[in-house]
Amino acid sequence: HSDEDTPTSDDLEQFAKQFKQRRIKLGFTQADVGLALGTLYGNVFSQTTICRFEALQLSFKNMCKLKPLLNKWLEEADSSTGSPTSIDKIAAQGRKRKKRTSIEVSVKGALESHFLKCPKPSAQEITNLADSLQLEKEVVRVWFCNRRQKEKRMTPPGIQQQTPDDVYSQVGTVNSDTPPPHHGL
Known part of the structure; x- marks a missing residue:
């Protein structure tokens, strides 16, 4: 692997930005992309990984590994708009999420x-x-x-729910050793 093949961090930043814009424009979620990569290339990636790629929060090495796969996915997604393809089928599988329940x-x-x-x-x-x-x-x-x-x-952390008994048991102990405020000024 020569140095000419390795993208610069500027290249990666540019690609991540374009990738996110294209993905949104094509109507795919990060989870859809992760699933599609698994079906197309045998490597399933989580929604979190795709999110971190787009936000440039992966290591340089991992960004470089993921870039060609995402590039291939983009080409596939771009070329297939308008006709239902493997990508659409994969996306449909990924979207089986239960509708939000509303309770009376x-x-x-x-x-x-x-x-x-x-x-x-x-x-x-x-x-x-x-x-x-x-x-x-x-x-x-x-x-x-x-x-x-x-x-x-x-x-708030550190505060347990107090019962009235707890509050009364503390009343007698407050300030028993310490002088009242402003005493001795």
Whole structure:
């Protein structure tokens, strides 16, 4: 492999920019590209890898390895616009994502009140709840996962949820050893 074949970092930057623009214009997601590379050339790449390539966040060596594959993919995608090809079929496989579930306000209220009593229900409780609310079990399971994550985000790190007893037990200990503020100025 001679030095003339190795792209410069400027070449890579230019290519990554053009690649991203073309990919978006052609209507493919980063995940579509990763899947297509697997089907076309035997190397499946994750959406993350394609994203990092476009953002120039891979090592120089990996950028150089990926560039020719992505270039070939672009040529294939460009030449096939207008006619359904292997790329379109691959893209269709990659897009089988479940539609976002929307939950009615009343149902959300029921889930919320159950969460306050029990933030981590058992599989059986999830099944019972799903049946009573006429939702899929998976929808209820995911709702609880998401709700626990939301709780984590809302509670600053280092602060546990306090019960009223905790607060009262601390009242007597505050400032018992230290003089009141401004004392001795």
